[in-house]
Amino acid sequence: MNTNTPALALHEVRKQFGATQIIHGVNLVIAAGERHAIIGPNGAGKSTLFNLISGRFPVSSGRISLRGHDITGCTPFQINRLGLARSFQVTNIFHRMSVFENIRCATLWSLGYGYSFWHRVGALRDVRERSEQVMEHIGLARRRDISAGVLTYAEQRALEIGITIAGDAPVILLDEPTAGMSRTEAAQAMALIQRVTQGRTLLMVEHDMSVVFGLADRISVLVYGECIASGTPAEIRANAAVQEAYLGSLHPQTEAT
Amino acid sequence: MEFFLVQLFNGVSYGLLLFMLSSGLTLVFSLMGVLNFAHASFYMLGAYFAFQISTWTGFWAGLVVAPLLVGALGMLVERVGLRRVHAHGHVAELLFTFGLAYLIEEAVHLIWGRAALPYHVPAALDGPLFQIADSPYPMYRVFMMLISVSMLVAVWLTLTRTRIGLVIQAALTHPDTVQALGHNVPRIFMLVFGGGAALAGLAGVIGGAAFVTDPSMAIAVGPIVFVIVVVGGMGSLAGAFFASLLIGCLQTFSVSLDWTLAGLLTTLGFSMGPDTPLWSVWSIKLSQAAPVLPYLIMVLMLIFRPRGLMGTRDE
Amino acid sequence: MNTTLRYRPLNLGRWLLWGTTALIFVLAPLFSDASFALTLLSQMGILIIFSLSYNMLLGQSGMLSFGHAVYSGLGAYIAVHALNFIGKGTLHFPVSLLPLIGGCAGLVFGSIFGYVTTKKSGTTFAMISLGIGEMVFACVLMFPGFFGGEGGITTNRVVGSAVLGVTYGPAIQVYYLIAAWAFICMIAMFALTQTPLGRMANAVRDNPERAEFIGYNTQRVRYIQLMLSAFFAGVAGSLSCINYEIVSAENVSAIRSGGVLIATFIGGVGLFFGPILGAILFTLFAIALSSFTKAWLLYLGLFFLLMVLYAPGGVAWLVAIQLPVLRARRLTDLLWPYSLAILAAAVCVIGLVGSVEMLYHAALESGGDRHIQWFGLNVDVRTPTPWLVTSALLLCGGLATRYAMQFVQRRWDTIQLALRQVAT
Numbered sequence: 001m002n003t004n005t006p007a008l009a010l011h012e013v014r015k016q017f018g019a020t021q022i023i024h025g026v027n028l029v030i031a032a033g034e035r036h037a038i039i040g041p042n043g044a045g046k047s048t049l050f051n052l053i054s055g056r057f058p059v060s061s062g063r064i065s066l067r068g069h070d071i072t073g074c075t076p077f078q079i080n081r082l083g084l085a086r087s088f089q090v091t092n093i094f095h096r097m098s099v100f101e102n103i104r105c106a107t108l109w110s111l112g113y114g115y116s117f118w119h120r121v122g123a124l125r126d127v128r129e130r131s132e133q134v135m136e137h138i139g140l141a142r143r144r145d146i147s148a149g150v151l152t153y154a155e156q157r158a159l160e161i162g163i164t165i166a167g168d169a170p171v172i173l174l175d176e177p178t179a180g181m182s183r184t185e186a187a188q189a190m191a192l193i194q195r196v197t198q199g200r201t202l203l204m205v206e207h208d209m210s211v212v213f214g215l216a217d218r219i220s221v222l223v224y225g226e227c228i229a230s231g232t233p234a235e236i237r238a239n240a241a242v243q244e245a246y247l248g249s250l251h252p253q254t255e256a257t
Numbered sequence: 258m259e260f261f262l263v264q265l266f267n268g269v270s271y272g273l274l275l276f277m278l279s280s281g282l283t284l285v286f287s288l289m290g291v292l293n294f295a296h297a298s299f300y301m302l303g304a305y306f307a308f309q310i311s312t313w314t315g316f317w318a319g320l321v322v323a324p325l326l327v328g329a330l331g332m333l334v335e336r337v338g339l340r341r342v343h344a345h346g347h348v349a350e351l352l353f354t355f356g357l358a359y360l361i362e363e364a365v366h367l368i369w370g371r372a373a374l375p376y377h378v379p380a381a382l383d384g385p386l387f388q389i390a391d392s393p394y395p396m397y398r399v400f401m402m403l404i405s406v407s408m409l410v411a412v413w414l415t416l417t418r419t420r421i422g423l424v425i426q427a428a429l430t431h432p433d434t435v436q437a438l439g440h441n442v443p444r445i446f447m448l449v450f451g452g453g454a455a456l457a458g459l460a461g462v463i464g465g466a467a468f469v470t471d472p473s474m475a476i477a478v479g480p481i482v483f484v485i486v487v488v489g490g491m492g493s494l495a496g497a498f499f500a501s502l503l504i505g506c507l508q509t510f511s512v513s514l515d516w517t518l519a520g521l522l523t524t525l526g527f528s529m530g531p532d533t534p535l536w537s538v539w540s541i542k543l544s545q546a547a548p549v550l551p552y553l554i555m556v557l558m559l560i561f562r563p564r565g566l567m568g569t570r571d572e
Numbered sequence: 573m574n575t576t577l578r579y580r581p582l583n584l585g586r587w588l589l590w591g592t593t594a595l596i597f598v599l600a601p602l603f604s605d606a607s608f609a610l611t612l613l614s615q616m617g618i619l620i621i622f623s624l625s626y627n628m629l630l631g632q633s634g635m636l637s638f639g640h641a642v643y644s645g646l647g648a649y650i651a652v653h654a655l656n657f658i659g660k661g662t663l664h665f666p667v668s669l670l671p672l673i674g675g676c677a678g679l680v681f682g683s684i685f686g687y688v689t690t691k692k693s694g695t696t697f698a699m700i701s702l703g704i705g706e707m708v709f710a711c712v713l714m715f716p717g718f719f720g721g722e723g724g725i726t727t728n729r730v731v732g733s734a735v736l737g738v739t740y741g742p743a744i745q746v747y748y749l750i751a752a753w754a755f756i757c758m759i760a761m762f763a764l765t766q767t768p769l770g771r772m773a774n775a776v777r778d779n780p781e782r783a784e785f786i787g788y789n790t791q792r793v794r795y796i797q798l799m800l801s802a803f804f805a806g807v808a809g810s811l812s813c814i815n816y817e818i819v820s821a822e823n824v825s826a827i828r829s830g831g832v833l834i835a836t837f838i839g840g841v842g843l844f845f846g847p848i849l850g851a852i853l854f855t856l857f858a859i860a861l862s863s864f865t866k867a868w869l870l871y872l873g874l875f876f877l878l879m880v881l882y883a884p885g886g887v888a889w890l891v892a893i894q895l896p897v898l899r900a901r902r903l904t905d906l907l908w909p910y911s912l913a914i915l916a917a918a919v920c921v922i923g924l925v926g927s928v929e930m931l932y933h934a935a936l937e938s939g940g941d942r943h944i945q946w947f948g949l950n951v952d953v954r955t956p957t958p959w960l961v962t963s964a965l966l967l968c969g970g971l972a973t974r975y976a977m978q979f980v981q982r983r984w985d986t987i988q989l990a991l992r993q994v995a996t
Contacts, residue, residue, distance in 0.1 A: 487696065
């Protein structure tokens with residue numbers, strides 16, 4: 001693949017539910033290897049945008065391409081197979097399975113086992129090694145046999161990220177990975193994200209500004225379904241439009257959190 | 258023409274009866290997410306209760322009391338059974354109603370025996386009402402239509418004009434919000450479940466007298482009602498209405514037609530005879546194939562339009 | 573109910589378990605030489621395969637099917653025709669491997685009907701499976717040429733040349749054929765749960781949305797799982813064809829589909845061995861109880877309903893949750909509450925059975941005899957005394973059971989609390 005191909009490109013993406021337009025023609029290009037954060041006030045359409053990119057909802061118009069492939073109208077599993085994995089704002093894991101099983105299931109497709117009913121999953125070394133490596137990464141190795149439903153909230157959030165990265169997708173979407181976490185937990189989560197997204201493209205929605213400005217190479221600001229600015233953290237800080245539309249409420253928030 | 262008209266009337270009256278069943282099922286399903294497997298058993302109980310009451314006081318008391326009894330039973334079932342399994346999810350609820358259907362059928366065996374009951378149209382409604390061309394049209398069929406239509410109008414008015422109806426409508430789409438607004442959602446569930454059961458019971462009272470009242474009447478009609486709900490689109494009352502009429506007419510027409518595929522192909526110029534391969538398929542009469550047709554429609558619908566006629570959700 | 577799945581490499585325990593199972597299969601008919609016992613065992617073996625295959629849908633993939641008999645029944649029809657061809661000499665195929673033919677037929681029909689049913693999941697899947705079941709049942713009656721109408725198709729299993737003296741004439745040989753197939757199918761179905769497909773079936777059951785976002789088409793997972801399950805159903809169907817030498821419309825009926833659902837659920841859908849227990853219990857219920865009473869279906873329905881309400885994990889789950897208590901040597905604490913509960917429930921059951929039997933007697937045989945003989949007691953169903961007695965037993969038993977269960981619950985909670993404190 002050409003190294004100049006963007007990891008993700010959105011062209012005039014629109015989405016409406018009934019008569020209400022949520023996303024008003026978003027254009028966004030994310031280069032390979034970039035850590036990109038989307039910020040914006042509540043109700044700006046950040047999660048909707050994620051759902052459009054990952055194929056959870058179909059777009060109303062516009063095009064989305066992932067590493068040069070047009071993925072407009074593709075199903076979530078097709079998009080995942082083309083190299084995009086995402087996490088969810090509301091924890092979305094396999095509650096009745098153990099931590100290890102959760103991670104293991106997430107590795108199966110990328111390691112090429114598909115719908116196989118002729119491999120014994122316990123005997124697959126690559127699956128086991130990859131799962132153990134991921135559990136080590138997210139710090140849940142000691143909890144491997146615990147049922148995911150009884151983990152603490154922070155552990156479930158870590159597992160959520162673990163499931164997302166287990167398939168080794170080059171493009172990762174994280175939807176508010178630190179939502180509902182305490183300050184220390186958020187700091188740990190930030191370190192975890194930094195560690196596990198090494199060498200990948202990251203697109204994240206985040207409210208915690210310390211996380212955003214600490215992690216992101218570039219930031220886009222979404223207000224009422226429109227991308228009003230895109231740039232490096234320094235540029236965004238200095239942008240007058242952003243200040244007016246959004247950052248006015250940012251400073252108190254940064255102090256508060 | 259005359260044949261066509263009579264059949265159309267029969268089809269519509271049967272279709273309306275089916276809608277009395279499928280509307281309750283749809284309402285319960287869209288409100289509570291519960292697919293009531295025992296819905297047709299309530300239909301059967303309606304007929305049996307009405308018969309029992311009619312042996313004491315005559316048909317008319319049964320017409321009123323039996324649906325109320327069935328409705329009360331429905332509420333009881335919701336209160337002591339369904340609410341308990343609700344926490345285990347929709348599959349558990351479905352299993353519960355499946356077990357209930359099983360139990361009701363056995364209880365009916367136990368109390369009324371296995372043979373068909375002599376539950377008939379009352380004398381006042383027996384006989385023809387008017388003539389279509391030369392053939393007389395039975396009064397009871399018209400009575401059935403009348404009851405169904407007035408009942409459906411009553412349900413519609415309840416849903417659109419009363420406070421509880423508006424709450425039900427709101428609960429259909431936003432159960433959590435309705436609960437948060439301080440309405441007692443479990444009680445609404447109980448009322449709707451009882452109401453659906455009462456509707457099914459009423460259908461049983463009038464259907465049992467028109468057709469046959471025996472322990473297999475639930476199994477005979479249950480799957481058809483499910484087909485209607487799937488074909489109409491899960492959770493759509495309008496869809497259930499059209500699907501009920503469609504299936505009602507289809508079943509009525511097909512049982513009286515002797516058309517075969519072989520006949521059709523012969524008129525199209527193919528020569529067919531008993532030596533043609535698969536002759537047993539070509540020579541099936543439409544009347545013989547009648548029991549399969551609703552299911553065939555369901556399968557075709559699922560392949561070409563999985564949402565159903567008027568369904569909105571495509572899970 | 574949080575069962576923790578533990579990763580264990582192939583261990584001694586597992587070998588021991590399978591070995592014991594095989595031994596039971598081999599030794600079972602030796603305990604009783606009555607032909608009745610052999611019938612019972614054969615039926616159990618067939619139902620074990622059938623309910624395990626059903627649990628590949630319900631327990632492992634979360635698909636509640638009301639039409640599973642379609643696959644076993646159509647498999648049985650294909651098998652019966654194949655057997656008749658073998659009998660006529662037009663087909664050369666060992667009878668022992670006939671289940672393979674039936675299984676493949678099940679697979680083919682699974683791939684046809686499953687394509688339609690697995691488009692949906694949850695409740696809609698359940699309704700559609702019922703519709704497909706009814707459709708197939710109606711079709712079977714529509715084409716008497718192939719399906720033999722109401723009477724069905726008969727066959728003779730003693731055909732072809734005997735291999736090593738095995739002719740399948742004597743019932744004992746048929747039993748061992750069934751036992752061998754049941755054992756093989758058990759292992760195969762257990763192995764399937766340990767494959768990527770089997771693991772993903774569980775994932776799709778628990779959280780279909782997430783499964784889509786880790787690269788899996790949930791519809792495809794359900795479809796393949798259903799096809800494989802239909803294969804085993806077909807195997808069970810062909811074995812019943814060999815066992816009974818007749819296949820009729822009843823084989824594809826809603827009654828069969830409902831039966832396997834009840835058997836599987838009673839046994840327990842959450843654990844692999846649940847359906848095996850369920851098959852054994854259901855067969856005992858169906859064969860043993862039906863010879864004593866006409867109301868057995870009512871009892872079965874009641875039992876099923878009680879399980880749905882109070883023990884949704886089935887008998888297997890009830891057994892499994894005792895194990896940690898047993899391991900902690902605390903089961904003795906529960907002996908007393910358990911005995912009380914069982915005693916109270918027994919009183920309740922006696923009252924219930926008495927009432928039901930008298931009702932049945934009064935309703936079904938009211939024309940003739942009004943007396944029932946119970947263990948030497950001559951009961952006249954027209955007098956109020958027996959009704960009062962049974963009602964009182966039912967009522968008191970019910971109340972006593974309620975209190976006893978509260979007692980059990982309290983003890984149980986105390987023990988669980990203690991166990992948790994030990995663990996942390």
